[in-house]
Amino acid sequence: MEENKPILFIVNPIAGNLNKDQLIIQVKKNIAKTGSECELYKTCGDEDAAKISSLISKITPSRIIVAGGDGTIKMTAEILADFDLPLGIIPAGSANGLAFNLGLTILPLSRQIEIALGNHFKQIDILDINGEYCLHLSDFGVNAELIKNYHFSNIRGKFGYLLHSIPTLIRSKYPFEFEINTENACFKKKGILLAFANFGKYGTGANINPHGKPDDGVFEIIIFKEFDILEIFKTLRNEDDLDPEFAEIIQATHAKVRCNTPVAFQIDGEYIGEKEEIEVNIIPKKLKIATPPN
Numbered sequence: 001m002e003e004n005k006p007i008l009f010i011v012n013p014i015a016g017n018l019n020k021d022q023l024i025i026q027v028k029k030n031i032a033k034t035g036s037e038c039e040l041y042k043t044c045g046d047e048d049a050a051k052i053s054s055l056i057s058k059i060t061p062s063r064i065i066v067a068g069g070d071g072t073i074k075m076t077a078e079i080l081a082d083f084d085l086p087l088g089i090i091p092a093g094s095a096n097g098l099a100f101n102l103g104l105t106i107l108p109l110s111r112q113i114e115i116a117l118g119n120h121f122k123q124i125d126i127l128d129i130n131g132e133y134c135l136h137l138s139d140f141g142v143n144a145e146l147i148k149n150y151h152f153s154n155i156r157g158k159f160g161y162l163l164h165s166i167p168t169l170i171r172s173k174y175p176f177e178f179e180i181n182t183e184n185a186c187f188k189k190k191g192i193l194l195a196f197a198n199f200g201k202y203g204t205g206a207n208i209n210p211h212g213k214p215d216d217g218v219f220e221i222i223i224f225k226e227f228d229i230l231e232i233f234k235t236l237r238n239e240d241d242l243d244p245e246f247a248e249i250i251q252a253t254h255a256k257v258r259c260n261t262p263v264a265f266q267i268d269g270e271y272i273g274e275k276e277e278i279e280v281n282i283i284p285k286k287l288k289i290a291t292p293p294n
């Protein structure tokens with residue numbers, strides 16, 4: 001930790017519907033022990049990115065710690081495109097997909113804070129999807145339709161997802177037709193879901209990309225070809241090898257995907273809209289994140 005430089009602590013007060021007073025006290029106490037000042041920024045949901053960028057230029061912190069969900073972490077990662085600073089994560093959202101993949105969500109808050117302030121880092125790749133950052137997973141098809149239905153309803157939490165899953169599947173117009181162009185191949189596939197994966201798992205624990213690594217300079221395109229309950233259970237149980245009849249995995253550094261009709265699309269759990277064409281490029285080792293030593 002660079003001495004005399006403050007640490008910027010970004011908190012999303014509404015993320016996860018949790019009161020964060022105790023969390024803020026505990027993080028501040030731990031920052032004080034390092035001998036650094038803590039600069040607290042609470043997001044307001046209005047031009048946070050611009051406000052945080054100018055705050056970073058003003059106070060020149062040694063690192064940034066974020067307490068929030070995937071949306072707040074994604075916003076901070078986009079700001080860090082212009083600053084070479086490490087990021088510590090305190091998972092505090094309703095969806096914590098990135099933190100889950102980093103093994104942070106199962107740890108107690110005291111350990112999460114130690115890691116966020118510690119000196120073990122991973123330099124992860126980022127996906128640039130039509131000019132937006134994707135840190136862990138993005139997809140076309142039934143999962144994005146489910147996220148859309150969940151976001152437009154009043155029922156939150158895991159029960160909300162469960163409640164929407166059956167009507168979403170009934171209404172969905174799958175299979176969709178995808179034309180896929182990568183640096184190595186060009187082909188057409190039908191499927192219920194096409195994912196771009198930097199990490200392996202959704203925040204729910206489903207392991208859709210068993211061999212995916214966030215720092216290998218490539219991403220995976222995963223096409224779920226059929227709706228098969230047995231294979232979905234295998235995915236949920238984190239089994240390593242998916243039946244290739246059910247899911248096909250292709251590695252790439254660049255891809256363009258076209259659909260025959262507009263299809264629901266999501267990035268890191270945020271519904272983006274219906275899209276017909278998506279371009280994805282890997283940005284290798286773009287973000288330095290404080291992670292557990294193992």
Ligand SMILES: Nc1ncnc2c1ncn2[C@@H]1O[C@H](COP(=O)(O)OP(=O)(O)OP(=O)(O)O)[C@@H](O)[C@H]1O
Nearest residue numbers: 014015016043044045068069070071072093094095
């Ligand atoms: N003070 C605030 N009031 C209202 N909205 C806010 C505030 N601060 C941030 N936001 C919004 O919070 C969202 C990001 O939430 P984040 O993903 O970090 O947590 P979350 O609990 O997973 O939320 P969600 O379930 O809605 O995705 C952004 O849409 C942002 O505009």
